[in-house]
Structures are given as C-alpha cells and as structure tokens.
Amino acid sequence: MSTLVLLTITGLGLGAMYFLIASGLSLIYGLMGVLNFAHGAFLTVGAYATWWLQGVLDGIESTAVSFVLAAALGLLVGAAVAALVELVLIRPLYQRHIEQVLVTVGLALAITALVQGIWGADARVYAVPDWTIDTTEVLGAAIPNDRFVEIATAAVVLIGLQLFLRRTRYGLIVRAGVENRAMVTALGIDVRRAFTLVFAIGGLAAALAGVLSGIYFGSIDPERGTSLLIFAFIVVVIGGLGSIGGSAVAAVVVGLLQQYANYYASSGLGDLSVVLLLAVVLLLRPAGLSGSTATA
Amino acid sequence: MSALLELRDLHVFYGQSHVLQGVSFDVRAGGVTALLGRNGVGKTTTCRAIMGLAEPRGKIALGGHDLTRLPTHRIVRLGIGYVPEDRDVFAGLTVAENLRLAERNGGARYELVYDLFPELRERGRQLAGTLSGGQQQMLTIARALLNENRLLLVDEPTKGLAPLLVTEVAHALERIGELATVLLVEQNLGVVRRVARDVVVLDAGKVVHAGPAGELLSDPARVRGLLGVSGGREVRSIA
Ligand SMILES: Nc1ncnc2c1ncn2[C@@H]1O[C@H](COP(=O)(O)OP(=O)(O)OP(=O)(O)O)[C@@H](O)[C@H]1O
Numbered sequence: 001m002s003t004l005v006l007l008t009i010t011g012l013g014l015g016a017m018y019f020l021i022a023s024g025l026s027l028i029y030g031l032m033g034v035l036n037f038a039h040g041a042f043l044t045v046g047a048y049a050t051w052w053l054q055g056v057l058d059g060i061e062s063t064a065v066s067f068v069l070a071a072a073l074g075l076l077v078g079a080a081v082a083a084l085v086e087l088v089l090i091r092p093l094y095q096r097h098i099e100q101v102l103v104t105v106g107l108a109l110a111i112t113a114l115v116q117g118i119w120g121a122d123a124r125v126y127a128v129p130d131w132t133i134d135t136t137e138v139l140g141a142a143i144p145n146d147r148f149v150e151i152a153t154a155a156v157v158l159i160g161l162q163l164f165l166r167r168t169r170y171g172l173i174v175r176a177g178v179e180n181r182a183m184v185t186a187l188g189i190d191v192r193r194a195f196t197l198v199f200a201i202g203g204l205a206a207a208l209a210g211v212l213s214g215i216y217f218g219s220i221d222p223e224r225g226t227s228l229l230i231f232a233f234i235v236v237v238i239g240g241l242g243s244i245g246g247s248a249v250a251a252v253v254v255g256l257l258q259q260y261a262n263y264y265a266s267s268g269l270g271d272l273s274v275v276l277l278l279a280v281v282l283l284l285r286p287a288g289l290s291g292s293t294a295t296a
Numbered sequence: 297m298s299a300l301l302e303l304r305d306l307h308v309f310y311g312q313s314h315v316l317q318g319v320s321f322d323v324r325a326g327g328v329t330a331l332l333g334r335n336g337v338g339k340t341t342t343c344r345a346i347m348g349l350a351e352p353r354g355k356i357a358l359g360g361h362d363l364t365r366l367p368t369h370r371i372v373r374l375g376i377g378y379v380p381e382d383r384d385v386f387a388g389l390t391v392a393e394n395l396r397l398a399e400r401n402g403g404a405r406y407e408l409v410y411d412l413f414p415e416l417r418e419r420g421r422q423l424a425g426t427l428s429g430g431q432q433q434m435l436t437i438a439r440a441l442l443n444e445n446r447l448l449l450v451d452e453p454t455k456g457l458a459p460l461l462v463t464e465v466a467h468a469l470e471r472i473g474e475l476a477t478v479l480l481v482e483q484n485l486g487v488v489r490r491v492a493r494d495v496v497v498l499d500a501g502k503v504v505h506a507g508p509a510g511e512l513l514s515d516p517a518r519v520r521g522l523l524g525v526s527g528g529r530e531v532r533s534i535a
Pocket residue numbers: 310311313315333334335336337338339340341342381
C-alpha cells in the first residue's frame with residue numbers, strides 16, 4: 001500500500017511537470033499550428049537562469065527567499081526568451097510550417113549547446129530549503145515534500161490558464177483563434193499579439209517546469225529540456241492538440257503509467273508503455289482524448 | 297455618384313488556377329450592390345481579396361484608401377464588416393462570446409443587433425455550434441453589425457435557409473442597407489430584387505455586367521444568359 005501511494009504521488013509530481021510543458025506546447029500548436037521543438041530550450045533557459053540568479057543573490061540569508069526570488073526572475077527570463085523567439089524567428093515564417101519546425105529544432109540544439117558551453121555539461125544543484133527534501137508520511141508512505149510543491153504548482157497553473165482562457169479578452173481571442181485564425185483577424189483583431197502572448201505564457205510555464213525539475217531530480221543539466229520535451233509532446237498528442245484540460249488529464253495518465261510500469265514491470269518499461277499508450281490512443285481516437293480536432 | 301469601394305484589375309491565383317482574371321468594378325456609397333455569378337466564378341474569392349485573405353494583385357481602395365498591402369485586421373478597422381460564407385461562427389464559443397469577440401473600441405451596438413435578432417439575446421449562453429443554421433447565420437450578420445462600418449461584405453446569407461428565414465434575412469438586409477453600404481453575394485434573385493440597387497455579374501473570373509439591378513432583373517433572357525438560371529421563376533419564388 002505505501003509503495004503504491006509513493007508511486008502515485010511521485011507519478012503525479014512527474015505528470016505536473018509534463019503538464020507545465022505540454023500546456024504551452026498545446027496552446028502554441030492549437031493557435032498557430034507551430035510544432036515548437038524549442039520549448040524544451042525555454043525550460044533549460046529558465047532552469048539555468050534561476051540557478052545563475054541564485055548565485056548572484058547569495059547575499060540573501062534565507063535559502064527559501066533567495067530560491068523563490070531567483071525562480072521568479074528565472075521564469076521571467078523564460079517568458080522573455082520565448083516571446084523574443086516568436087517575434088524574431090517564428091513571425092517572419094508565418095504559415096511556413098516546415099521552416100518553422102526547422103528553426104525551432106535548430107534553436108533547441110543551439111540553446112542546449114550554448115548552455116553547455118557556458119556552464120558545462122555537469123549537473124547543477126539548487127540551494128533549496130531543507131523541508132523540500134524532508135518527507136511527510138501519507139498513508140504509511142514517506143513522501144518527499146517537493147512532490148507536493150510540484151503538484152500544487154501545476155494545479156495553480158491549470159486553474160490560472162483556465163481563468164485566462166475563460167475570463168479575459170485575450171483568452172477569448174486564443175480560444176477563437178484555435179478554431180479559426182483567419183476569422184479572428186476578419187473581426188479586426190491583430191491575432192499576432194495573441195501569438196506572442198501565448199509564446200510568453202508557454203515559455204513561463206516551461207521555465208517553471210525546469211525549476212521544479214531541479215527539485216524533483218535534485219539537479220539540472222543541459223539536456224533536461226530535451227528529455228522532458230519528448231514526453232510532453234506525447235502528452236499533447238494524447239490529450240488532444242489545443243486542449244488544456246486534455247493535456248492535464250494526459251499528463252497525469254502518462255506520469256502515473258511511467259511510475260507504475262517502471263516499478264511493477266521492470267525499470268525502463270515505463271517509457272515503452274507510454275509509447276504504447278500513445279499508439280493505442282492514436283488508433284482509437286486520432287484527435288486525442290479531448291476529441292476536438294485542432295486547427296492546422 | 298461616388299464610389300466607396302473601387303476594385304481595379306484584380307487577380308487572384310490559387311496555386312496554378314487563375315481564379316480572378318482582372319476584376320474591376322465600383323460599389324456606390326449607400327445601399328446594396330449585389331455581386332452575382334454562377335457557382336465557382338470567384339464571388340467568395342473577391343470578398344476574401346477585399347478582406348486581405350487572398351493575396352490579390354491589383355488595386356482595392358476604400359474611400360480612396362489603398363487596402364491591398366494592409367493586413368486583414370487593419371482593413372477591418374478602416375470600417376469593413378465581413379459576413380463569411382457558410383455561417384462561419386466560432387462553434388466552441390457561446391453566442392455572447394462570439395459577439396464580445398467582435399466588439400471594436402467600445403460603442404458596440406447591442407441594441408441594434410438584438411432589435412434585429414431578438415433570439416440572440418435569449419440564446420446568449422448557448423454554444424454557437426449548437427445553434428440552428430438560420431440562427432448561426434443571424435449571429436454572423438450580428439457580429440458584422442455590432443460595430444459601425446462603412447462597408448459590409450455579406451457572402452450568401454440566405455444559402456440553405458428555409459423560405460421563411462430567407463424572408464427574415466432579406467428584411468434584415470434591407471435595414472442594413474440603410475445603415476451602411478453593402479456588397480452582397482446572393483444567388484436568390486428574389487432577395488436581390490428586393491434589396492439591391494446595383495448588380496455586378498462575374499463570369500470566368502471577370503466582370504461581364506454591371507448596372508442598376510432593376511434593369512437586369514426585368515430582362516429574363518439576359519439573366520438567363522448571364523447566370524444560367526430561369527430568372528422569372530426564381531424571382532417569383534420569394535416575393
Ligand atoms: N483555397 C482554394 N484553393 C484552390 N482553389 C480554390 C480555393 N478557394 C476557391 N478555389 C477555387 O476558386 C474558384 C472560385 O471560388 P469561389 O469560392 O470564389 O467561388 P464562388 O463564386 O464564391 O462560388 P459559390 O457560388 O459556389 O460560392 C473555384 O473554382 C474554386 O474551386
């Protein structure tokens with residue numbers, strides 16, 4: 001029983017990070033038709049910016065304060081880099097999907113190499129408050145506290161995104177744009193502003209995933225973005241392109257499946273079973289769990 | 297007589313096919329100008345070109361202001377409302393959200409819209425995708441009417457509607473024609489007779505006739521020649 005609880009909460013923590021990456025990917029694809037392979041690079045940039053800033057802020061006594069402050073600034077760096085990528089690289093290639101994919105793939109490789117060139121390939125460790133490493137007992141299982149941070153953060157982001165999409169004018173523009181971009185412009189709306197905004201939001205959420213991954217895995221490294229991005233893409237496809245709710249459900253399913261399979265079957269089967277799940281979902285529901293077809 | 301909208305030597309290509317082959321006509325300010333033609337001659341393409349959605353070559357000017365190089369949202373903000381073909385509503389948004397999306401710089405004319413289409417007020421919270429075809433058509437027209445526009449492009453608003461609804465839409469078009477200049481694509485000649493002052497006929501990517509509506513419609517042989525329909529019967533179908 002306690003093992004199951006540990007696996008479940010750990011799987012949810014993993015799913016939380018997948019969701020943070022997938023939500024941005026899904027919005028960007030749904031609205032713009034851009035498969036953003038540079039999304040993992042936003043994660044890496046945010047994670048390293050946070051680590052670097054914490055070094056700069058080392059005059060601050062409290063680890064918790066310096067970490068939260070560095071992370072907040074790191075997220076802004078992730079958002080700014082993402083917005084810049086949209087403005088400088090994606091916008092000039094509007095509607096040219098192959099070129100956009102090539103540019104984002106190139107950018108992902110370049111940023112990973114750049115981070116490695118500056119800070120080396122070795123893993124880096126955040127200074128985090130001790131209680132994140134401590135455990136709390138839940139139903140007999142000793143759960144590392146950081147898992148709760150990851151899950152709670154993803155839940156807050158999920159609610160925040162839903163409020164943004166349902167309650168704000170830009171959210172309305174994004175939802176409409178996912179259905180039919182051309183018609184949004186035909187109502188006199190400059191939909192490109194929504195593109196930049198969605199990239200910035202996606203970059204922020206990815207950076208958040210990067211920071212949380214530093215606590216979850218105990219360190220960050222230049223390849224972190226790339227390795228998580230693959231599963232985030234699978235989550236987006238399973239959840240249905242353009243659907244935030246679908247991504248949330250799929251992220252939880254993938255995170256749990258990976259943990260259970262790795263433990264109960266054999267280590268390494270987790271990844272394989274995720275790929276099998278993807279194949280099954282694509283066969284049964286080609287448009288993903290949420291069932292809505294994305295605008296290409 | 298002053299032209300609000302001028303099209304000069306407009307060409308549009310879709311890949312290899314040359315759809316508009318030098319279209320030129322004027323739309324007079326005030327009232328309804330009907331754009332007619334057989335299926336597939338390029339009426340919708342003409343509307344899309346005006347809206348900046350079809351990469352045209354040639355010149356399009358609204359009140360002397362060149363539109364050809366502008367992005368769609370800027371064209372719209374010069375005062376053009378668009379009612380696209382096939383009731384293109386945002387199916388996943390509610391009726392109220394569809395209207396809210398269309399609001400431009402305040403001053404949304406909800407009173408006017410709800411006065412013309414009272415049903416839309418009652419159905420504010422319904423998803424637009426679950427509206428009937430006629431209700432969806434009203435929503436697309438309402439969206440374009442919400443703002444004060446100089447020109448409205450209305451693409452086949454009565455297509456596929458039951459006769460009673462056709463009459464209702466025709467009535468709305470009459471009132472709209474009093475508020476703004478309208479370029480109306482319409483196959484139902486009864487509606488054209490009722491609302492249009494001028495007509496422009498396209499065939500094979502070119503303008504083959506332009507003139508007062510009454511003059512053309514009172515000549516069934518000419519109508520048949522240009523549109524390939526028996527003018528007399530269609531004209532009587534809704535009167
Ligand atoms: N996106 C497109 N790609 C290729 N061809 C197109 C495209 N859109 C329209 N066409 C072609 O261009 C021609 C003109 O189409 P258009 O929709 O403008 O005609 P229409 O006069 O509005 O016809 P209808 O009365 O049936 O609505 C048609 O032959 C059509 O097949």
